[in-house]
Structure formats: C-alpha cells, structure tokens
Amino acid sequence: xxxxxxxxxxxxxxxxxxxxxxxxxxxxxxxxxxxxxxxxxxxxxxxxxxxxxxxxxxxxxxxxxxxxxxxxxxxxxxxxxxxxxxxxxxxxxxxxxxxxxxxxxxxxxxxxxxxxxxxxxxxxxxxxxxxxxxxxxxxxxxxxxxxxxxxxxxxxxxxxxxxxxxxxxxxxxxxxx
Amino acid sequence: xxxxxxxxxxxxxxxxxxxxxxxxxxxxxxxxxxxxxxxxxxxxxxxxxxxxxxxxxxxxxxxxxxxxxxxxxxxxxxxxxxxxxxxxxxxxxxxxxxxxxxxxxxxxxxxxxxxxxxxxxxxxxxxxxxxxxxxxxxxxxxxxxxxxxxxxxxxxxxxxxxxxxxxxxxxxxxxxxxxxxxxxxxxxxxxxxxxxxxxxxxxxxxxxxxxxxxxxxxxxxxxxxxxxxxxx
Numbered sequence: 001x002x003x004x005x006x007x008x009x010x011x012x013x014x015x016x017x018x019x020x021x022x023x024x025x026x027x028x029x030x031x032x033x034x035x036x037x038x039x040x041x042x043x044x045x046x047x048x049x050x051x052x053x054x055x056x057x058x059x060x061x062x063x064x065x066x067x068x069x070x071x072x073x074x075x076x077x078x079x080x081x082x083x084x085x086x087x088x089x090x091x092x093x094x095x096x097x098x099x100x101x102x103x104x105x106x107x108x109x110x111x112x113x114x115x116x117x118x119x120x121x122x123x124x125x126x127x128x129x130x131x132x133x134x135x136x137x138x139x140x141x142x143x144x145x146x147x148x149x150x151x152x153x154x155x156x157x158x159x160x161x162x163x164x165x166x167x168x169x170x171x172x173x174x175x176x177x
Numbered sequence: 178x179x180x181x182x183x184x185x186x187x188x189x190x191x192x193x194x195x196x197x198x199x200x201x202x203x204x205x206x207x208x209x210x211x212x213x214x215x216x217x218x219x220x221x222x223x224x225x226x227x228x229x230x231x232x233x234x235x236x237x238x239x240x241x242x243x244x245x246x247x248x249x250x251x252x253x254x255x256x257x258x259x260x261x262x263x264x265x266x267x268x269x270x271x272x273x274x275x276x277x278x279x280x281x282x283x284x285x286x287x288x289x290x291x292x293x294x295x296x297x298x299x300x301x302x303x304x305x306x307x308x309x310x311x312x313x314x315x316x317x318x319x320x321x322x323x324x325x326x327x328x329x330x331x332x333x334x335x336x337x338x339x340x341x342x343x344x345x346x347x348x349x350x351x352x353x354x355x356x357x358x359x360x361x362x363x364x365x366x367x368x369x370x371x372x373x374x375x376x377x378x379x380x381x382x383x384x385x386x387x388x389x390x391x392x393x394x395x396x397x398x399x400x401x402x403x404x405x406x407x408x409x
Binding site: 146 | 194199201203214217221226234241249259353357388403
C-alpha cells in the first residue's frame with residue numbers, strides 16, 4: 001500500500017488518541033489533556049516522517065504501525081507529565097497550583113485500597129488473579145477470554161469468584177471495597 | 178450470571194468493582210515504574226493476541242504487581258481497540274486479528290515475526306527524548322512566548338529558552354488539526370518567525386501548536402513539550 005493520506009489517517013488517529021487520553025488520564029491530568037494529545041501526535045508524525053525519509057519509502061506504513069507508534073509515544077508522554085508533576089510537587093513555589101485539584105483524603109484512601117488490592121492479588125489462585133487483573137484493567141469478559149485463551153464461561157466464573165475473593169480479602173484487611 | 182453468586186445486588190457490586198478498578202489504576206500515579214522498550218513491545222503483542230497464550234498470561238501476571246506495566250497495558254489496549262475499528266484496510270492489523278483465533282501455528286509465528294520486525298523499527302526511530310526534567314543537567318526547553326499573549330500574524334515569532342553553546346534547533350508548527358504550517362531545521366538562534374502567508378488561512382484566536390527539538394553539541398537531543406500560542 002502506498003504511503004499517503006488514505007493509509008495514514010491522522011484525523012482518525014487524533015480522535016482515537018483523544019478518546020484514549022480521556023479514558024486513561026487521572027484527574028490531575030485533566031488540564032493537560034490537549035497538550036498530551038498534541039504532543040503525542042506531533043511525535044507520531046515526526047517518527048513516521050523519519051521512517052519515510054530513512055530509505056524505507058517503499059515500505060508500507062499501515063494503520064497498525066501508526067497506532068503502535070501512538071501507543072509507545074503516549075506511554076512516554078504520560079510518564080513525562082507525571083515526572084514533571086513530581087518535580088512541581090517538590091518545588092514549593094509551584095506546588096499549590098499542581099495539587100489544587102486533588103482531594104488529599106480521597107487520594108490517600110485510594111492508595112490504601114490500591115495497595116490492598118495488590119497484596120490480595122498476590123495471595124489469590126493464579127487463574128483468578130489473571131482474570132481479576134484484566135477485569136480491573138477494564139477488559140470485558142470476552143476480551144479477557146481472548147487474551148488468556150480461555151472459554152468465555154470459564155473466564156466469567158473466574159472473574160466473578162476472583163472478585164469475591166478480592167472483596168473478602170480487602171474486608172479482612174479492614175478495607176471496605 | 179455465574180453460579181453461586183452471593184446476595185450483593187448487581188448494581189452495588191458493579192459500583193464496588195468500578196471503585197476497585199479506579200484504585201488499582203491509581204497505583205500508576207505513585208508507583209509507576211519505567212517500562213523498557215522490549216517490555217512495551219511484548220505488551221503490544223500480548224494485547225493484540227500475537228504473543229503465545231502462556232506468555233500473555235505471564236505479562237498479565239506482571240501487571241498485577243507492576244503499576245507501570247499495568248498502565249502501559251491500558252494504553253496499548255485502548256489504542257489496539259481503536260486500531261481494530263480504524264484499520265479496515267490495514268494489512269498488519271488484519272493479520273494480527275486473524276491469527277489470534279483462526280490461523281495455524283506457523284502463520285501466527287510468521288505474523289508475530291512481521292510485527293516484531295515492525296516494532297523493532299519503531300523502537301529504533303521512537304527512542305523517547307531524554308528525561309527533560311531530571312537528567313539533562315537542568316536544561317529544559319521552555320517557551321518564552323507568554324501563554325496568555327496572542328501573537329499578531331505579521332510578527333508571529335516563536336521563542337524558547339536557549340540551549341548550551343553549539344545547540345541547533347528544529348521547529349515544527351502545526352494547526353490544531355495537525356496541518357503542518359511550517360518546519361525549520363538547523364537553526365542556531367532560539368527563535369523562529371512563522372511566515373504570515375501560512376497563517377492567512379487561520380481565523381483570529383486560532384491555536385497554533387509548536388514543538389522544538391534541540392540537538393546539543395555533545396550529540397544529545399532534547400524534545401520540548403508542545404507549546405500553544407494563539408493567533409491575534
């Protein structure tokens with residue numbers, strides 16, 4: 001397939017990246033969503049142009065390539081924003097702006113639950129742990145079954161039983177799920 | 178509904194699940210670790226179903242205890258889903274999707290090899306910019322155009338913090354919908370004036386996005402954040 005607008009659809013990619021960022025970004029990053037999207041897309045463009053200019057003009061750049069690049073770039077950009085935030089938090093002069101939108105009590109409670117989940121997952125039977133992990137990551141039963149290569153009904157049961165285990169474990173730790 | 182469900186109402190359980198998922202995802206904010214390139218590649222292959230099932234399971238297991246890895250997994254999942262919806266004609270995507278369920282083992286291996294090759298190329302070209310905020314001896318590329326100050330068309334001069342002596346700059350300027358307005362390379366001064374002619378098609382108040390790549394004298398490279406400047 002030739003390299004061209006019909007293959008590298010940046011407009012669609014942009015919509016998809018906007019949607020992904022909206023779904024993935026934590027609350028504190030809300031103000032930076034536009035920057036994040038734009039930074040990611042500009043880097044995707046740079047990378048694809050570099051590839052086109054690096055003597056691979058005859059190699060097709062497929063949609064999957066574009067999304068794979070966008071994935072890697074977005075991981076980097078989220079990491080960079082997070083690190084910048086950490087730096088800001090260390091800087092007392094900037095900290096009031098950076099943390100203004102966060103509720104410290106809610107953040108602390110969420111961290112406690114998160115740590116509890118990690119500990120409970122470690123103690124869970126492997127199959128349930130895998131199913132629950134993908135459930136917590138936002139995957140549907142169908143997606144979880146596909147990724148783990150299990151039957152859908154088996155997967156559904158493992159998610160259900162695993163989540164029951166998780167709640168019980170958290171309660172035992174004094175954490176109300 | 179799975180066998181043996183308890184008495185907890187479904188809606189309550191769903192709300193609880195969402196809270197737990199939110200707390201699990203929030204771990205990435207405080208404990209997010211670096212995700213090396215090779216791990217990132219394997220995550221993409223796992224999410225797309227190209228990696229063998231047991232290797233996929235091993236990676237899922239890792240995401241249970243590694244928040245950075247879990248975050249990369251979520252990003253990969255979102256974009257892989259989107260790529261599936263968008264790539265009606267994308268050959269690589271089609272191959273990845275099909276081998277997951279239907280193709281014989283040798284075809285799956287061939288598709289995996291194709292993807293790994295692609296990803297290898299991506300990795301080489303996609304080396305992330307160095308850590309602008311900690312590892313660059315204090316040098317951070319920042320815009321010197323005040324964020325709240327629109328610039329006139331006839332004097333749309335972008336300026337940024339100068340790098341160490343011998344630095345060269347590359348600038349890229351786009352519209353909000355990524356239409357390329359201007360690029361410039363090998364600049365020796367930390368500024369760039371956009372030709373008013375290329376701004377003619379933009380309405381007053383339009384947002385212009387720009388980014389700077391700095392090549393340092395020692396061969397290192399720094400990429401700025403994306404800056405936004407409005408047109409007066």
